[in-house]
Amino acid sequence: MNQVYVGLCGLGTVGTGVVKLLQNHAEEIKYKVGCEIHIEKILVHDIDKKRDVAIQAEWLTDNPDELVNNAEIDIIIEVMGGIEDTNLLLEKAIRNKKHIVTANKDLMAVHGQKLLRLAKENNCDILYDASVAGGIPIIRSLTEGLASDRIQKIMGIVNGTTNYILTKMTDDEVAFEPVLKEAQDLGFAESDPTSDVDGLDAARKMALLANLAFKMEISLEDVEVSGIRTISQEDITFATSLGYTIKLIGIASINDNGKVEVSVEPTLLPKDHPLAMVKNEFNAVYVYGEAVGETMFYGPGAGSMPTATAVVSDLMDVVKNIRLGITGNEYILPQFQKQLKEDDEKYMQYFIRMEVDDEAGTFQKITNVFLDESVSFQKILQLPSEQKKMAEIVMVTHKISKQQLLNSRENLKGLDVVNEIISCYRVDGED
Amino acid sequence: MNQVYVGLCGLGTVGTGVVKLLQNHAEEIKYKVGCEIHIEKILVHDIDKKRDVAIQAEWLTDNPDELVNNAEIDIIIEVMGGIEDTNLLLEKAIRNKKHIVTANKDLMAVHGQKLLRLAKENNCDILYDASVAGGIPIIRSLTEGLASDRIQKIMGIVNGTTNYILTKMTDDEVAFEPVLKEAQDLGFAESDPTSDVDGLDAARKMALLANLAFKMEISLEDVEVSGIRTISQEDITFATSLGYTIKLIGIASINDNGKVEVSVEPTLLPKDHPLAMVKNEFNAVYVYGEAVGETMFYGPGAGSMPTATAVVSDLMDVVKNIRLGITGNEYILPQFQKQLKEDDEKYMQYFIRMEVDDEAGTFQKITNVFLDESVSFQKILQLPSEQKKMAEIVMVTHKISKQQLLNSRENLKGLDVVNEIISCYRVDGED
Numbered sequence: 110m111n112q113v114y115v116g117l118c119g120l121g122t123v124g125t126g127v128v129k130l131l132q133n134h135a136e137e138i139k140y141k142v143g144c145e146i147h148i149e150k151i152l153v154h155d156i157d158k159k160r161d162v163a164i165q166a167e168w169l170t171d172n173p174d175e176l177v178n179n180a181e182i183d184i185i186i187e188v189m190g191g192i193e194d195t196n197l198l199l200e201k202a203i204r205n206k207k208h209i210v211t212a213n214k215d216l217m218a219v220h221g222q223k224l225l226r227l228a229k230e231n232n233c234d235i236l237y238d239a240s241v242a243g244g245i246p247i248i249r250s251l252t253e254g255l256a257s258d259r260i261q262k263i264m265g266i267v268n269g270t271t272n273y274i275l276t277k278m279t280d281d282e283v284a285f286e287p288v289l290k291e292a293q294d295l296g297f298a299e300s301d302p303t304s305d306v307d308g309l310d311a312a313r314k315m316a317l318l319a320n321l322a323f324k325m326e327i328s329l330e331d332v333e334v335s336g337i338r339t340i341s342q343e344d345i346t347f348a349t350s351l352g353y354t355i356k357l358i359g360i361a362s363i364n365d366n367g368k369v370e371v372s373v374e375p376t377l378l379p380k381d382h383p384l385a386m387v388k389n390e391f392n393a394v395y396v397y398g399e400a401v402g403e404t405m406f407y408g409p410g411a412g413s414m415p416t417a418t419a420v421v422s423d424l425m426d427v428v429k430n431i432r433l434g435i436t437g438n439e440y441i442l443p444q445f446q447k448q449l450k451e452d453d454e455k456y457m458q459y460f461i462r463m464e465v466d467d468e469a470g471t472f473q474k475i476t477n478v479f480l481d482e483s484v485s486f487q488k489i490l491q492l493p494s495e496q497k498k499m500a501e502i503v504m505v506t507h508k509i510s511k512q513q514l515l516n517s518r519e520n521l522k523g524l525d526v527v528n529e530i531i532s533c534y535r536v537d538g539e540d
Numbered sequence: 541m542n543q544v545y546v547g548l549c550g551l552g553t554v555g556t557g558v559v560k561l562l563q564n565h566a567e568e569i570k571y572k573v574g575c576e577i578h579i580e581k582i583l584v585h586d587i588d589k590k591r592d593v594a595i596q597a598e599w600l601t602d603n604p605d606e607l608v609n610n611a612e613i614d615i616i617i618e619v620m621g622g623i624e625d626t627n628l629l630l631e632k633a634i635r636n637k638k639h640i641v642t643a644n645k646d647l648m649a650v651h652g653q654k655l656l657r658l659a660k661e662n663n664c665d666i667l668y669d670a671s672v673a674g675g676i677p678i679i680r681s682l683t684e685g686l687a688s689d690r691i692q693k694i695m696g697i698v699n700g701t702t703n704y705i706l707t708k709m710t711d712d713e714v715a716f717e718p719v720l721k722e723a724q725d726l727g728f729a730e731s732d733p734t735s736d737v738d739g740l741d742a743a744r745k746m747a748l749l750a751n752l753a754f755k756m757e758i759s760l761e762d763v764e765v766s767g768i769r770t771i772s773q774e775d776i777t778f779a780t781s782l783g784y785t786i787k788l789i790g791i792a793s794i795n796d797n798g799k800v801e802v803s804v805e806p807t808l809l810p811k812d813h814p815l816a817m818v819k820n821e822f823n824a825v826y827v828y829g830e831a832v833g834e835t836m837f838y839g840p841g842a843g844s845m846p847t848a849t850a851v852v853s854d855l856m857d858v859v860k861n862i863r864l865g866i867t868g869n870e871y872i873l874p875q876f877q878k879q880l881k882e883d884d885e886k887y888m889q890y891f892i893r894m895e896v897d898d899e900a901g902t903f904q905k906i907t908n909v910f911l912d913e914s915v916s917f918q919k920i921l922q923l924p925s926e927q928k929k930m931a932e933i934v935m936v937t938h939k940i941s942k943q944q945l946l947n948s949r950e951n952l953k954g955l956d957v958v959n960e961i962i963s964c965y966r967v968d969g970e971d
Contacts, residue, residue, distance in 0.1 A: 130688055130831055137755075140875050141687060238685070244832035246685025253684075254669070254677025256572060257561055257852035324568075383838060386817045391834075400561060401675035401849040403822075404839030407814060414831040421688035435864045444571050 113428050114149040116176035116207075118198070119189025123212055123239075124151070125162045126417030127186060132163065138421070142428045150176050152189065177202040184427055186420060187211040188239075196220045203227050203235070208436060210423045212239035212416055218313035218329050222320075225440045232437035234430055236423035241314045242267055242392040244415030245408035246422065251321045251396070258398035260322040262362040264376075264537065267314040269390035269410040270298045270305035271337050271357040276388045279345050279354065285338070297390050307336035308357065308373040315359035318394070319371045323363050324444040331449060333372040340375050344532050347462060347503045351488055353377035353536065354385040360537065370450040375534045377460050377505075382538040453512040458487065458536035460505050463521065464528040467493065467500040471526040475502065478520045482513045499528060505536055544859050545580040547607035547638075549629070550620025551600075554643055554670075555582070556593045557848030558617060563594065569852070573859045581607050583620065608633040615858055617851060618642040619670075627651045634658050634666070639867060641854045643670035643847055649744035649760050653751075656871045663868035665861055667854035672745045673698055673823040675846030676839035677853065682752045682827070689829035691753040693793040695807075695968065698745040700821035700841040701729045701736035702768050702788040707819045710776050710785065716769070728821055738767035739788060739804040746790035749825070750802045754794050755875040762880060764803040771806050775963050778893060778934045782919055784808035784967065785816040791968065801881040806965045808891050808936075813969040884943040889918065889967035891936050894952070895959040898924065898931040902957040906933065909951045913944045930959060936967055 117124055131138070131146060139145050151168045152175075176182055177198060185202045187195060192215050199209055199216075209228065211217065217224070217237050228235040238248040242265070251260065266272050270292060277288045289306070292298035304310045312332040319327045337357050348355050358376035363369045378385045383405050387393040392410030397403055409415035430436045465471050472491070479486070488505040506514075514533070521527050548555055562569070562577060570576050582599045583606075607613055608629060616633045618626060623646050630640055630647075640659065642648065648655070648668050659666040669679040673696070682691065697703050701723060708719045720737070723729035735741045743763040750758045768788050779786050789807035794800045809816045814836050818824040823841030828834055840846035861867045896902050903922070910917075919936040937945075945964070952958050 126831075134688060134690065134831075137690065137875070138688065141872060244829075245835055246681050249685045250677050250681065253857065254680050254853060255849065256856050257565060257569065258849045259565065259568065381817070381819075383814075383817060386812070386814060388812075398675075398849065400557075400565075400845040402840045402843070402846055404676055404837075406835075406837060408835030409833045412833070415833055418686065418689045418829065418832040422685055425687050426684065429869075433864070433866045433869065435866060438860075438864065441572060444568070 112145045112147055113183050113431060114147050114181050115424070116150045116152070116179060116182040116185045117148055118152045118176065118185060118187045120151055120153050120160060121188070122413040123188040123416045123420065125160070126413035127188060127420050128162045128164060130414070130417050130421045138425060142425050143432060144428065146424065146428060149182050150179060152176055173198050177205055177207070182207060183431060184208045184210060184424065186424060187213055188420060190215070192216050192219055196224070199224060200227060203231050203233050206231055206233060208233045208427045208431070209235040210420055210427060211235070211237050212420055213237070214240035214313045214317060218316045221317065222326050226442070229437055229440050234427045234436045234439050236426060236439065238423050239416050239419035241317050242394060242408070243410045243412060244418050245392060245394065245406045245410070246419065247318070247394050247406050248321060250406055251318070255396065255398055255401060255404070258400045260396060260398055262397040263318055263322055263360070264384060264395040265315060265318065265359040266356055266384060266387050266393050267359050267410065268305050268311040268357060269392060270302065271311070272387065272392070273297045273390045275337060275340070275356060278340070278342065279349070282342065284342055285340065306338060308334040311357060311359045311373040315361055315371050315373055318359070319361040319369065320443070322361060323369055325369070325447040326443050327369065327371055327447060331371055331447070333374070335374040337375055339532065341532070344462065344534070347490065348377050348460065351490065351503070351505060352380055353460070354380050355534065356384060358384070358537065364450065364454065367445060368448045368450045368454060370455050377534055377536040378538040384538065452515065453510045455511040456508045457511070458506050458508055458539070459514050460503070460532070460534045460536050461530065462501065462503045462532040463530050464494055464496065465500055465502055466526040466528065467498050468526070471500070474524055474526050475521065478524065479517055481520070482517045484509050484513055484517055543576045543578055544614050544862060545578050545612050546855070547581045547583070547610060547613040547616045548579055549583045549607065549616060549618045551582055551584050551591060552619070553844040554619040554847045554851065556591070557844035558619060558851050559593045559595060561848050561852045569856060573856050574863060575859065577855065577859060580613050581610060583607055604629050608636055608638065613638060614862060615639045615641060615855065617855060618644055619851060621646070623647050623650055627655070630655060631658060634662050634664050637662055637664060639664045639858045639862070640666040641851055641858060642666070642668050643851055644668070645671035645744045645748060649747050652748065653757050657873070660868055660871050665858045665867045665870050667857060667870065669854050670847050670850035672748050673825060673839070674841045674843060675849050676823060676825065676837050676841070677850065678749070678825050678837050679752060681837055682749070686827065686829055686832060686835070689831045691827060691829055693828040694749055694753055694791070695815060695826040696742070696746060696749065696790040697787055697815060697818050697824050698790050698841065699736050699742040699788060700823060701733065702742070703818065703823070704728045704821045706768060706771070706787060709771070709773065710780070713773065715773055716771065737769060739765040742788060742790045742804040746792055746802050746804055749790070750792035750800065751874070753792060754800050756800070756878040757874050758800065758802055758878060762802055762878070764805070766805040768806055770963065772963070775893065775965070778921065779808050779891065782921065782934070782936060783811055784891070785811050786965065787815060789815070789968065795881065795885065798876060799879045799881045799885060801886050808965055808967040809969040815969065883946065884941045886942040887939045888942070889937050889939055889970070890945050891934070891963070891965045891967050892961065893932065893934045893963040894961050895925055895927065896931055896933055897957040897959065898929050899957070902931070905955055905957055906952065909955065910948055912951070913948045915940050915944055915948055
């Protein structure tokens with residue numbers, strides 16, 4: 110077989126990047142996979158739109174059937190986004206024995222398990238490294254590089270928009286709203302930033318990573334999600350003075366009983382933790398393996414060329430599998446039944462910030478609440494508030510269960526001396 | 541095929557780790573590769589030595605022929621070290637159609653190209669991810685994850701011993717000799733630390749990485765090597781005050797004309813560069829790809845279990861290849877003819893520290909030398925020396941060629957006002 114034919118769905122920023130890579134690196138790619146890769150068709154909405162990449166007019170079509178029913182096409186590259194219609198298109202393509210390379214984390218988070226099984230039944234490959242952390246080969250690293258190990262925990266900065274915003278809020282001491290506006294102007298945030306800022310984008314990626322790491326079917330609904338809208342300059346100032354940096358972290362972990370938790374939430378990390386150094390729009394995934402210990406994979410989380418790199422690397426893998434006659438073997442069915450931790454099985458440190466009456470006995474009332482829940486503290490800081498006769502107390506607990514925290518919060522709210530529990534964030538990365 | 545049989549060469553720290561992984565993770569490994577992996581024979585020097593892992597007595601042998609001529613054995617795992625004898629053993633094994641997994645960077649740096657070709661001719665696989673940066677799947681990331689990209693530059697902290705020493709010298713402000721002694725006591729440095737401290741270990745690993753990144757046959761002789769013995773507390777203090785951290789960095793880069801340079805040398809990095817954050821015995825490889833941009837792979841560089849993880853992950857790959865009937869396809873012959881840069885084609889910034897006469901006209905004489913070579917400066921610092929009537933001048937140049945630096949150094953030595961050129965180190969990571 111001297112040539113492989115590709116149908117490309119989408120010619121936006123990533124699709125354009127894919128075409129450029131295939132053109133500019135054609136010789137090296139051919140040398141590595143042993144044959145030529147040709148574009149046969151490109152599915153777009155607007156055939157007449159001016160494109161800033163050299164393409165042949167006869168490639169363009171707005172009819173999906175010219176790809177999924179096209180006997181010439183071996184592989185579909187899906188970089189157009191969307192969930193339901195795209196799912197139907199890919200199911201049709203797989204049933205027609207076409208292999209899939211996708212960068213679509215939304216699709217894979219919602220329909221991934223079904224598509225992966227369907228591909229396996231049809232001896233097809235479906236690869237999606239580009240859907241999590243853009244240019245970083247994280248999926249390949251988890252499933253192959255660390256294949257011999259048991260993953261215990263993953264901590265990920267997997268959304269470049271929120272990391273950019275938090276970096277600027279921290280380094281430049283600017284509030285959330287103006288930084289968001291600047292990010293939008295620079296193209297680091299969407300005009301509707303909800304999916305990024307409220308943690309949904311990160312949650313989809315963490316569901317995919319957790320599936321691979323723990324070999325069970327974890328869905329989006331299993332991920333507890335908080336975004337960055339609640340993070341204030343005061344939070345950042347307090348965290349800094351206690352030696353921490355605040356990041357939006359996706360955390361997936363498994364305990365010795367095989368129970369898992371997956372969440373996306375603002376998290377305080379020690380200042381010198383490798384993840385704390387990840388700045389601006391960069392992503393990183395920190396992996397704790399039972400045998401390997403701590404590893405980290407760092408790189409661009411998005412962007413036309415980085416994501417296109419991951420798409421084309423996956424494409425080259427599929428081409429090699431086709432030539433060797435071994436497609437349909439990449440996917441391994443989940444090995445374990447999903448078991449989620451209860452709140453009294455989730456252990457972590459917490460950062461709690463309260464505004465309280467500045468009077469005798471306040472501190473004792475508060476510590477009694479925590480004592481009743483067997484909560485002890487690693488750090489405590491009390492400062493006068495800007496409000497008259499009020500004080501701010503900031504506490505970092507030792508490791509406690511989520512249940513202990515929830516109970517403590519309820520009881521604190523009932524105290525007359527507590528005006529407001531301003532912030533409550535996870536603290537991690539110190540063990 | 542329901543079982544694969546392995547011959548293990550060596551039962552030291554890594555060999556023991558491999559046996560433990562194969563035993564403790566047996567179920568998951570079997571699930572992933574679709575068959576059982578059995579140890580058939582283990583080659584050791586001392587059959588009677590007490591072992592701290594559960595092994596069957598009949599596995600042990602001190603006769604290599606019981607592995608390389610053993611028709612039952614499919615794969616040889618080589619974790620015993622050594623170069624010439626080990627090379628002969630593996631050549632024999634490959635000719636007997638056995639696949640190889642090795643952690644032996646010395647062997648691969650010296651004989652790797654020959655072994656890789658021999659394996660390909662015999663339809664065998666030889667995988668060696670464990671030989672560079674222990675538990676970090678860097679080779680797999682370069683050859684597969686970033687397969688679609690062109691690598692422009694690699695900067696690596698690939699020797700844990702020297703990174704541990706430099707971390708302690710920097711953070712604890714202790715001199716080289718006492719830190720080396722402490723590292724030896726803790727097992728982070730060998731009793732004969734030459735290979736680590738003088739950069740040879742790092743040089744072997746960089747030769748391997750450069751081969752893979754640039755797809756040409758670069759040998760150990762092509763790597764310029766300097767170790768860390770010359771780094772003093774004063775160097776570190778000056779570097780810190782100018783905003784840098786000193787690390788032993790392996791650098792491999794290629795220019796637009798396809799010419800390469802590979803070196804291992806003390807290098808000043810900006811304090812907030814991701815590589816500057818890599819502490820103690822951890823390793824990291826920073827990769828610049830034309831399309832992907834900047835990525836970094838971080839993790840343990842050595843240690844029984846991390847290295848064993850990499851060995852067993854490679855083993856699982858070979859087992860899958862055997863089962864699919866596709867062995868002998870991993871290795872791709874070098875695509876390009878090796879071309880090394882000349883000194884006037886190597887561009888970088890330099891940190892130069894001199895002791896000079898503290899008198900009128902000194903500074904002008906020195907700057908004239910640099911002017912003659914068209915060398916300009918990014919930073920200059922002058923302080924009184926501890927020596928009477930002497931001063932220390934520290935300069936960071938803009939990017940100049942190595943030839944310009946060598947010429948300048950020659951001419952400075954000829955100046956009567958220059959007492960000594962104390963240090964001269966590369967500065968990198970600022971672009």
